[in-house]
Amino acid sequence: xxxxxxEGRYDGDDAxxxxxxxxxxxxxxxxxxxxxPSSFSDMFLSASDDEExxxxxxxxxxxxxxxxxxxxxxxxxxxxxxxSGIIKIRDVSYRTLRAFVNYLYTAEVCLDEQLACDLLVMAxxxxxxxxxNYCQKFLVSNLxxxxxxxxxxxxxxxNAMQIIDAALTLIIDNMDKLTAQEEYAExxxxxxxxxxxxxxxxxxxxxxxxxxxxxxKPLYSPFGNPCGSFGNPQGFIF
Amino acid sequence: xxxxxxEGRYDGDDAxxxxxxxxxxxxxxxxxxxxxPSSFSDMFLSASDDEExxxxxxxxxxxxxxxxxxxxxxxxxxxxxxxSGIIKIRDVSYRTLRAFVNYLYTAEVCLDEQLACDLLVMAxxxxxxxxxNYCQKFLVSNLxxxxxxxxxxxxxxxNAMQIIDAALTLIIDNMDKLTAQEEYAExxxxxxxxxxxxxxxxxxxxxxxxxxxxxxKPLYSPFGNPCGSFGNPQGFIF
Numbered sequence: 435x436x437x438x439x440x441e442g443r444y445d446g447d448d449a450x451x452x453x454x455x456x457x458x459x460x461x462x463x464x465x466x467x468x469x470x471p472s473s474f475s476d477m478f479l480s481a482s483d484d485e486e487x488x489x490x491x492x493x494x495x496x497x498x499x500x501x502x503x504x505x506x507x508x509x510x511x512x513x514x515x516x517x518s519g520i521i522k523i524r525d526v527s528y529r530t531l532r533a534f535v536n537y538l539y540t541a542e543v544c545l546d547e548q549l550a551c552d553l554l555v556m557a558x559x560x561x562x563x564x565x566x567n568y569c570q571k572f573l574v575s576n577l578x579x580x581x582x583x584x585x586x587x588x589x590x591x592x593n594a595m596q597i598i599d600a601a602l603t604l605i606i607d608n609m610d611k612l613t614a615q616e617e618y619a620e621x622x623x624x625x626x627x628x629x630x631x632x633x634x635x636x637x638x639x640x641x642x643x644x645x646x647x648x649x650x651k652p653l654y655s656p657f658g659n660p661c662g663s664f665g666n667p668q669g670f671i672f
Numbered sequence: 673x674x675x676x677x678x679e680g681r682y683d684g685d686d687a688x689x690x691x692x693x694x695x696x697x698x699x700x701x702x703x704x705x706x707x708x709p710s711s712f713s714d715m716f717l718s719a720s721d722d723e724e725x726x727x728x729x730x731x732x733x734x735x736x737x738x739x740x741x742x743x744x745x746x747x748x749x750x751x752x753x754x755x756s757g758i759i760k761i762r763d764v765s766y767r768t769l770r771a772f773v774n775y776l777y778t779a780e781v782c783l784d785e786q787l788a789c790d791l792l793v794m795a796x797x798x799x800x801x802x803x804x805n806y807c808q809k810f811l812v813s814n815l816x817x818x819x820x821x822x823x824x825x826x827x828x829x830x831n832a833m834q835i836i837d838a839a840l841t842l843i844i845d846n847m848d849k850l851t852a853q854e855e856y857a858e859x860x861x862x863x864x865x866x867x868x869x870x871x872x873x874x875x876x877x878x879x880x881x882x883x884x885x886x887x888x889k890p891l892y893s894p895f896g897n898p899c900g901s902f903g904n905p906q907g908f909i910f
Contacts, residue, residue: 438689439690440692440693444690448690450677450688450689450694451677451694452687453688457688459677459701464802465802466701468706468738469737474714475734476712496712500706500707509712
């Protein structure tokens with residue numbers, strides 16, 4: 435069968451819902467998506483490049499505290515941001531901040547690699563797990579040999595386990611090609627711990643492969659061929 | 673296969689999503705469900721029985737205008753309610769109002785027949801189509817011979833097409849039993865137009881049934897049995 439969400443093929447074991455339930459879910463998502471009118475907003479979020487952009491991003495405290503535990507703590511504890519109604523977010527571009535706030539209202543964003551990285555950092559900082567997962571999926575789907583080391587390093591910095599697992603698998607499956615890359619030499623210099631981790635995963639894979647290979651061969655016998663000319667004591671009836 | 677949402681059985685043609693997409697949808701619904709903290713609320717909604725209950729229901733303008741076009745018009749046009757921050761809702765119990773507001777935040781409600789009717793009326797009044805559909809589904813699933821006339825009448829008053837269709841089908845399939853009920857006599861008295869509509873639907877069903885029956889019989893022939901003793905001019909070679 436073909437999934438009407440992701441359009442991938444699946445069989446009975448991986449079946450989810452019937453068509454009607456899928457339609458119901460879609461309608462529920464549409465209903466719960468908060469439109470983002472500037473009216474009645476009670477917060478301003480400003481990015482580091484505000485001057486060049488369209489000013490602060492408007493938002494509602496009710497939505498912010500509902501989506502992010504960090505923003506909840508910030509706003510419910512009468513910190514400066516709650517009293518002033520302004521949250522200044524440094525080191526984040528207007529484009530990223532706008533996409534971040536919009537995601538809190540709609541759970542939708544159109545990603546490119548840069549935006550996915552920037553939003554993952556924001557999602558990690560403000561504890562928006564749903565957005566973090568969304569960015570991880572995108573970055574995993576964009577993994578390739580050219581960006582595997584940089585993505586792996588980035589994922590480590592931001593504790594992005596889905597990406598770490600996927601990147602590590604790709605890297606250890608292509609060790610011979612990747613160790614010839616310039617990025618490999620750079621990584622050894624910059625973060626030797628990560629390189630050790632890669633080699634340890636590679637070693638572990640090799641050992642497992644060897645063990646799996648051994649179980650498919652006849653068991654080791656000190657007599658060589660167990661039915662050979664030296665005889666097999668266990669096979670004989672004395 | 674069995675749907676993991678409604679647990680009903682379905683076959684390939686009615687397949688919706690794979691399991692992974694279903695999980696993704698569920699996570700999205702959970703993310704978009706706005707928790708309903710009293711903090712930062714900027715609206716009070718009061719029911720007709722406020723004195724006896726726990727006071728007004730707190731809410732956020734941002735959520736109300738996002739879910740209901742009627743509330744949007746009311747609040748965005750600086751009507752009295754917007755300026756005062758208070759919406760007085762008459763003829764609605766605290767229980768219904770609380771469930772209504774909670775639905776706007778979560779798209780969830782635990783219904784009984786009375787609450788489903790009360791919420792359907794509110795959903796119609798405030799144009800919350802998603803809630804109206806939810807109540808209609810519940811009332812359709814609770815239709816039976818005892819409540820068919822009252823539900824049909826109620827559905828007509830509130831333009832609930834899903835219920836009208838289901839109730840009408842149930843009624844015309846059981847005309848003989850239902851016309852013996854006291855409710856039938858009452859309905860003739862109170863709303864003859866509805867009774868005419870029922871009879872017209874019944875008549876239409878009978879006519880269609882007769883037509884379908886006719887097409888499965890041999891075509892009418894003025895000669896009776898076309899191969900009978902009077903001969904069949906078309907069947908003979910002269």
